[in-house]
Amino acid sequence: MPKIAVLGVGRVGYTIAKTLSQKYTVYAVDCSETALRKLHSLDNLHTIHGDLNNPTSLEKIGNQVELVVNALPSHLGYSTLQTILKLQKNIVDISFFSEDPFQLDNLAKSNRVCAVVDSGLAPGLSNLFLGYYENQLPITHFECMVGGLPLERTLPFQYAAPFCPRDVLEEYIRPARFKKNGNILSQDPLQNLNLIEIPTVGTLECFLTDGLRTLLYTSAVPNMEEKTLRYPGHLQCIRVLKAANLLQTESVEFQGTSLRPIDFTAHQLKECWQFKNGQKDITIMLLRMKTPSKTLSFRLWDTYDTITSTSSMARTTGFTCCAVVELLLQGSWKSTGVQPLEFVGKDEKAFRWILNYLTSRGVQLSQSEEKFPDKPNPDSP
Known part of the structure; x- marks a missing residue:
């Protein structure tokens, strides 16, 4: 064995x-x-x-x-x-x-x-999908939206960390790289947010994060972006932490001790963001791939497993x-x-x-396809 x-x-x-x-x-x-x-x-x-x-x-x-x-x-x-x-x-x-x-x-x-x-x-399964379909279709646009959320919303953060809080904070501080017209660009992940309606969930906010990673260099798709999903209002809490320099990665001196503010913040958030025993969650991933003739959409949906007490x-x-x-x-x-x-x-x-x-x-995966209407031939009568 x-x-x-x-x-x-x-x-x-x-x-x-x-x-x-x-x-x-x-x-x-x-x-x-x-x-x-x-x-x-x-x-x-x-x-x-x-x-x-x-x-x-x-x-x-x-x-x-x-x-x-x-x-x-x-x-x-x-x-x-x-x-x-x-x-x-x-x-x-x-x-x-x-x-x-x-x-x-x-x-x-x-x-x-x-x-x-x-x-x-994501990164991971999202890369797998793009690798498979890029090998078959002339994909021009790729978008990934993904998030893991507690089923019950509790203010102020409306969030529970499914993994190490310090790594969650990385999503908010790493420059979010994306591709536009073949060029690799980046921006502050906290700079912009959009709202999206998701059936059975409702309104969520989404914002650029640095989840494309290897795809930026291995894929020829000219337009790509990855966004993280959260309940509306979450990102504003993170912006407050950043404005107070609590996400700073450089060490500061405090009462004779050198510490990194982001490490202190992660430590303090550990209890606040911790999943309670039996607390239910959902995980959503939406992928869109656009070609000149159609758009392919994929949806992953999973929920807390009550039998094994495993988060989605x-x-x-x-x-x-x-x-x-x-x-x-x-x-x-x-x-x-x-x-x-x-x-x-x-x-x-x-x-x-x-x-x-x-x-x-038991992980739910579904696919849909939207074909674009044929363009009229200008030479036809």
């Missing part, structure tokens, strides 16, 4: 470790004994309490397994990926680090291993990651180097496998 290490067992990492342990031997690793305790009773699962900021600890763990899942916070993601690739291990990564993963492409190829990066929902964001992100893990372990994807999911999506069998993996677990 193949052995897998899951690094980081927060809400999403826990779901990944639990799901994979149903078929494989899993080593779940975290610095939190509390997080690991939830996994103690599961078969085929071993817990390891360790400092994952320590390369020696990573090497010891990595040498025991065939494949690694990197579900660590973003500030640890890139260095962890690099360490695992040096150990000549395949890795599936959902850590959302800010660095360019293709800087490690030569390392992965020279060690003849595969690093499937951004293997979550943990399900959609975690199941996508697990599907990729199984794809590699089965030998169905053998390419080496850094492989974002738009590369995987070009393979129809791999594309179908991942979608079937999600839908068989």
Whole structure:
């Protein structure tokens, strides 16, 4: 039975470790004994309490397994990926680090291993869809709108964090890159917002975020953007935090101590944004791809699983990651180097496998198509 290490067992990492342990031997690793305790009773699962900021600890763990899942916070993601690739291990990564993963492409190829990066929902499943359809159609515009939201709205933030609050804050401070007429541009994600009506949900606000990532360089689609969905009023709260310099990443001196305001803010928001036991959530992803003749629309919808007590964001992100893990372990994807999911999506069998993996677990996916009327021929009588 193949052995897998899951690094980081927060809400999403826990779901990944639990799901994979149903078929494989899993080593779940975290610095939190509390997080690991939830996994103690599961078969085929071993817990390891360790400092994952320590390369020696990573090497010891990595040498025991065939494949690694990197579900660590973003500030640890890139260095962890690099360490695992040096150990000549395949890795599936959902850590959302800010660095360019293709800087490690030569390392992965020279060690003849595969690093499937951004293997979550968006980035991740959104990339998979675009990779598949761009391989078949002359797509001119791509838009992704995505959000995970608590079912119950509670002021002032109307939000609960499905993963590390510090990484949620990254969505509000990283310049949001997008493509317009083939040019890569960027803007402050807090600069503009739009309102959108979504059936069964109502009015949501959406704003540009930096979720295209590898697609900016791997896709030839000339117009692309990714937006995050929140309940109306949420973004104004974030703007207040920014105006008060509470999202500042540079260190400041306070009463003889050096600290980064954004780290303090994330710490203070941890309890405020924490999902309560049994708190229900929804996850929505809307994709639009436009060609000269039609627009393709895709909708992903998922809700809290009351039977397994699993959040929808943990399900959609975690199941996508697990599907990729199984794809590699089965030998169905053998390419080496850094492989974002738009590369995987070009393979129809791999594309179908991942979608079937999600839908068989209750994630709802639907598709619609709008054809444009034929333009009249000016030469016709």
